[in-house]
Each structure stands twice: as structure tokens, then as C-alpha cells.
Amino acid sequence: MNDSSKDGRSPPRRPETRVVTAGRDPASYHGFVNPPVYHASTVLYPSAEDFLAHRARYQYGRRGTPTTEALELALQELEGPQCAAVALVPSGLAAISTALLSIIHAGDHLLVTDSAYGPTRNYCEQILTRLGVTTTYYDPLIGPGIAELMRPNTRAVYLESPGSLSFEMQDTAAIAAAAHAKGALVLMDNTWATPLYFRAFEQGVDLSIQAGTKYIGGHSDVMLGTISANQATVTSLRNTVRLSGLCVGPDDVYLGLRGLRTLAVRLDRHHKSGLAVARWLEKRPEVLRLLHPAMESYSGHAIWKRDFTGASGLFSVVLKPVPQNAVYAFLDELELFGIGASWGGYESLAIPFDCAPVRTATKWVPGGPTVRLHIGLEAVEDLLADLERGFAALAVAASA
Numbered sequence: 001m002n003d004s005s006k007d008g009r010s011p012p013r014r015p016e017t018r019v020v021t022a023g024r025d026p027a028s029y030h031g032f033v034n035p036p037v038y039h040a041s042t043v044l045y046p047s048a049e050d051f052l053a054h055r056a057r058y059q060y061g062r063r064g065t066p067t068t069e070a071l072e073l074a075l076q077e078l079e080g081p082q083c084a085a086v087a088l089v090p091s092g093l094a095a096i097s098t099a100l101l102s103i104i105h106a107g108d109h110l111l112v113t114d115s116a117y118g119p120t121r122n123y124c125e126q127i128l129t130r131l132g133v134t135t136t137y138y139d140p141l142i143g144p145g146i147a148e149l150m151r152p153n154t155r156a157v158y159l160e161s162p163g164s165l166s167f168e169m170q171d172t173a174a175i176a177a178a179a180h181a182k183g184a185l186v187l188m189d190n191t192w193a194t195p196l197y198f199r200a201f202e203q204g205v206d207l208s209i210q211a212g213t214k215y216i217g218g219h220s221d222v223m224l225g226t227i228s229a230n231q232a233t234v235t236s237l238r239n240t241v242r243l244s245g246l247c248v249g250p251d252d253v254y255l256g257l258r259g260l261r262t263l264a265v266r267l268d269r270h271h272k273s274g275l276a277v278a279r280w281l282e283k284r285p286e287v288l289r290l291l292h293p294a295m296e297s298y299s300g301h302a303i304w305k306r307d308f309t310g311a312s313g314l315f316s317v318v319l320k321p322v323p324q325n326a327v328y329a330f331l332d333e334l335e336l337f338g339i340g341a342s343w344g345g346y347e348s349l350a351i352p353f354d355c356a357p358v359r360t361a362t363k364w365v366p367g368g369p370t371v372r373l374h375i376g377l378e379a380v381e382d383l384l385a386d387l388e389r390g391f392a393a394l395a396v397a398a399s400a
């Protein structure tokens with residue numbers, strides 16, 4: 001099964017169909033809908049000669065099995081024709097570090113958005129510095145102005161759009177054009193939108209990263225990272241993954257594949273519920289403003305509307321100034337919103353955050369305490385009732 005019909009005469013299929021059909025080959029598995037979960041290390045060869053010549057469809061568990069291949073091919077089809085291959089790694093952070101390592105050389109310069117996921121910065125500061133790689137952080141809203149920061153040794157520009165705490169929307173196409181004009185590559189963390197809502201390769205990205213832990217898995221029960229490469233980056237990505245010995249356990253690959261099949265329907269619900277909650281929050285007296293790309297009132301909305309086909313369930317809220325203990329009272333009162341890291345599962349989450357301590361290229365001055373919400377698959381009415389109770393607790397704590 002793939003993007004087109006059996007006789008190749010049907011029109012190209014929509015992404016919602018492709019998440020269901022991509023990477024499937026029931027005929028290879030006795031007609032069963034899904035591939036088996038191959039728990040595998042050794043692959044036996046018919047003869048010594050075949051072994052020495054590596055003559056086998058699969059050579060060793062670490063190098064790939066029908067299970068890993070099914071997920072890789074499915075993701076590749078979803079990314080579109082410019083995607084040359086997808087690599088699976090054990091976490092989203094491993095996807096970030098491996099993608100960076102695959103293109104970097106000693107002495108290179110990197111440009112990384114100031115809004116990047118914190119551990120991305122840590123990798124640049126604590127690992128890449130040991131290779132003599134220097135990183136400059138840039139204003140996520142810089143757009144074509146990135147050209148002025150390019151140096152002769154700038155190897156790559158790294159984006160995360162929107163930023164997963166602060167939600168700045170980046171002009172990916174403009175940044176990519178400026179980077180390519182100077183011979184640099186473009187990497188992007190596309191976890192928030194997934195390839196369903198943001199077509200990274202069509203916007204000029206060379207390596208697109210996802211924490212599969214989030215929406216692909218979708219059930220908060222798996223750690224997974226995916227890296228999608230175009231022709232320019234596929235060989236070095238493949239070599240880096242192979243030479244580093246990276247692979248993912250078969251059960252986790254299977255959970256990723258299983259989650260992927262319902263990605264479109266879950267994301268649609270996350271989008272609608274997230275927007276409904278955000279619109280309700282925007283009218284609350286306790287709220288200063290929303291950081292939600294799909295809200296018309298949001299400064300990054302025009303870019304979202306131009307480049308994205310949907311929004312996921314993750315956004316942030318800036319509260320009107322209250323003492324920090326009132327924010328804690330709000331969060332602690334919530335029953336349906338768990339307090340915890342990560343996002344993209346079926347359940348709602350809420351965390352306090354502050355970007356100010358890590359920013360170097362920009363100042364984070366939101367105007368009040370900030371809370372990030374992940375809107376899960378619960379009924380919106382129940383989530384609003386929960387938030388209402390939280391606000392009541394906030395009022396009590398603020399007036400104490």
C-alpha cells in the first residue's frame with residue numbers, strides 16, 4: 001500500500017488517508033493488517049558466502065527489521081516526495097542531537113533559534129563545543145535578517161516553529177532561502193505541527209526532526225525520535241545513525257506505528273479543543289493574552305495561516321500579574337490537567353514556565369506569569385469546568 005492506488009490511476013491521496021495506508025504491506029504478513037513486532041538481533045544467512053557478501057534483505061537487528069521499515073516508510077510517505085529517508089532514534093532529543101551531529105564538522109558555526117527546546121541548547125553548549133563548534137542564538141522572528149548572522153563557516157540554521165514554550169512563529173521559507181544562499185543547511189524541530197500540519201521540505205527544510213514521543217506515539221507511553229532527510233542530507237544522516245549504532249526497541253517502534261494510524265483524527269480533535277479552550281481563556285479576566293498560533297489575535301497568526309494547515313493542542317497562556325503562589329494554587333487545583341513534562345498524549349497537561357533565564361538573543365518579558373497547556377482528548381466542557389475551579393483557587397490565593 002502506498003500513496004497512490006494499485007493501478008496508479010487514482011488521484012494523489014490526502015494526508016488523512018496516507019496516515020492509514022502509508023508503509024503498509026499486508027501481503028508480506030499473510031494478510032494481517034499490521035506488521036509483526038520483530039524482536040531481533042541475529043539474522044541467519046543461507047551460506048557462508050552470503051554472510052560475507054552481506055547478501056540478505058535484512059542483515060542485523062540494529063540495521064533494521066520489517067517493523068522499523070514499516071514506520072520509516074510510513075513517515076517518509078507522509079513527508080512527501082522530497083523526503084529521501086527517515087531514521088528512527090530512541091527519543092526526540094536523540095533525533096535533535098543525531099541530526100546536528102550528522103551535518104556538523106569540527107570548527108563549524110551554527111545558528112540556533114533562541115526559542116529552541118532547552119536540551120537542544122545544552123547539546124550545543126556541552127557537546128558540540130567539544131568539537132570546536134560555536135553556536136549563535138538568533139531572534140526567532142528574524143526572518144530574512146538571518147543573512148546578516150551568517151559567517152563563512154556557518155554550516156546550518158536550526159529552527160523550531162512554533163517554539164514549544166513561547167510559540168514564536170518563524171518565517172521558515174525566508175530563513176531557509178537566506179541559509180541556502182550562503183550554502184548552509186536548514187534543520188527544524190517539527191514536533192508541534194507534525195508533517196500533517198507543516199510541510200517542512202516544501203518550506204526549504206533539509207532535515208526535519210520530530211519527537212515521536214509526542215503526537216506520533218500519542219499515548220504518553222513511548223520514547224521515540226524521527227529524523228527525515230532530503231537528498232542533500234540523507235547520506236550523512238544514514239551514516240551517522242549506522243556508525244553510532246542507534247536503533248529503537250521493536251515494541252516502541254510498533255507503538256509509534258500504531259499511534260501514527262490515528263494521528264489525523266487525534267490532531268483534528270487537539271486542534272479544535274485547543275482552540276475552543278484558548279478562545280474561552282482569552283475572555284477570562286485573569287488572562288493577559290494567549291500564545292496560540294491559530295488565534296487571530298496572536299502576533300504569529302499570519303505566518304501560521306500562510307504555512308500551516310492546522311494547530312495541535314499545545315499553547316501557552318500569559319496570566320495577569322499575580323504572586324507565584326497563586327499560579328501554583330491554580331495548577332494544583334486542576335484535576336484533569338496533569339502537571340508533567342512532555343505533551344502530545346491523549347491527556348491534558350499544564351506546567352508553569354519561564355524562558356527568561358535561558359534566553360541570550362532575545363528578552364522574554366511576557367507581562368505576567370506563564371503557563372503552558374496541552375489540551376488532550378477530554379470533553380472541552382469538562383476541561384473548562386476544571387480551569388474554572390483553578391481560577392477560583394487562584395483568586396483565593398491571590399487575595400490571601
Ligand SMILES: Cc1ncc(COP(=O)(O)O)c(C=O)c1O
Pocket residue numbers: 091092093094117160164189191192210211212213214223224225341342343
Ligand atoms: C519541541 C520538542 N522537541 C523535542 C523534545 C524531546 O523529545 P523527547 O522527550 O522524546 O526526547 C521535546 C520534549 O519535550 C520537545 O518539546
